[in-house]
Amino acid sequence: MSDGGEAEGTRDEQNGSNLRSGDGDYSRAISRVAMAQICEGVGFEGFNESALDSLVDIAIRYVCELGKTTRFYANSAGRTGCNIFDVVQGLEDLGKPLGFTGASEVHTDCVVSSGAIREIKEYVDMADEVPFAQPVPQFPVIRERRMIPSFLQMGETPAFKHVPQWLPAFPDAHTYVRTPVWNERLSDPRTDKIELARQHRKAERSLLNLQQRLVCNGSSVATTSAEPCNGGNGSGVNNNGNLSLEKPLEAEDIGVSRVSIPPKLSSQAQTEKQVSLLETFAPAIEAMKDGLDSGSDGEKTFPEKRDSVFLELKGGKKVFGEPLDLKIRKAVGRTSSWFGHEGEKDDKKRRVEFILRQSLENQQELPQL
């Protein structure tokens, strides 16, 4: 069955349905389909939208009217539940304007032989059975309501004596009592210190890396980290520094030999000593790096002790000197603690530490000179 008229758009239809008898869209849609099927059964090939809407309205009103009349008759008889006799009487009421056979014999004792029923019977016998096109679920669908739990269910006792426990519980106090709100900044001194130390270490590390790059560019002589400056062993700026360092290193020859710390002067043994020094310092450096929380720096390992030497050389620049002094002391202090934990290379590291301390002391003496 196809639509006969296209003038009425679907939008108009939907707007119109809102203004109509207030039925739900779903039930109206089902009614439309049912009416269209009935019309098709009668013999129509098409319909106008407005005509079908009117027919749907009429059908719905018929059903409602029949239900109302039936209920009226049941209530008149003192009942609330309707039965067949009420329905038949309702049918007769609705059929009266058009008339049906036996209308004059209505309201007799026996409603069973009513003409209305007879007509319906004939219709059932005569008409073709056209079931509804699609399966219709039970509607309207009733959702489970979430009830407010009672006092008993909540496990509370009502505050007032006149309130029984089976009643719904009162809402929580925080829903209606206004409490002051302020911003609480938790100041944990420990976390503050840790944060500060972390920032210091981060600055240290970046500075060391900068020094390293400078060293590599400036073709340094004595570099502990063999990786970045493998070839750069020119005696450049650092020669002076190395010379100055000679004194403390030579002083500790006895201990030094075992540690195999290079004197940092002779270029011949440089590579060997570089590697050995790197090996010596590598665990400490790694431990330092691992101990740091921020592992974002993917920089290469660089021993801090080495940097102290460089700074010493460029004595005039107090910018590096002063703050790093503290950092170096910190680093040394830290390394000493680490050294305490590692038992394997304790001797070597202690000697290294001692040497560096000596260098630090000399560092302070040097500017005075």
Place this chain on the structure above:
Amino acid sequence: MNGQTSHQQPKDRHDDDATLTEFLASLMDYTPTIPDELVEHYLAKSGFQCPDTRLTRLVAVATQKFIADVATDALQQCKARPAVIKDKRDKQQKEKRLILTMEDLSKALREYGVNVKHQEYFADTPSAGLDPASRDE
């Protein structure tokens, strides 16, 4: 009149009861076009309380019969209108699509006491308001 009809034989009454129960039983076999759920929905709205599905079926069948009667009358109105004669399509003169229009429906419903006449200017088809001669399917 009432006295005559009220003195029905108990046997007749018995037959009538049997007929009615048979009819209600047969209703369960017959599936009306209007689905049961829809009818139940609207009956519940009206206050009709009955858990018996046979009564719902009865109401559904009654409504279907009513609508079918209205539609049949409208169909007759549609057929009764003089067919549009086209010069070129002589063979297809009498063949016209039977479309349920508002005019036919309003004429059919008037007998039932329902007044659903639309205004003259109400246009629900593209051919509304055009000359009858140029009116096509």
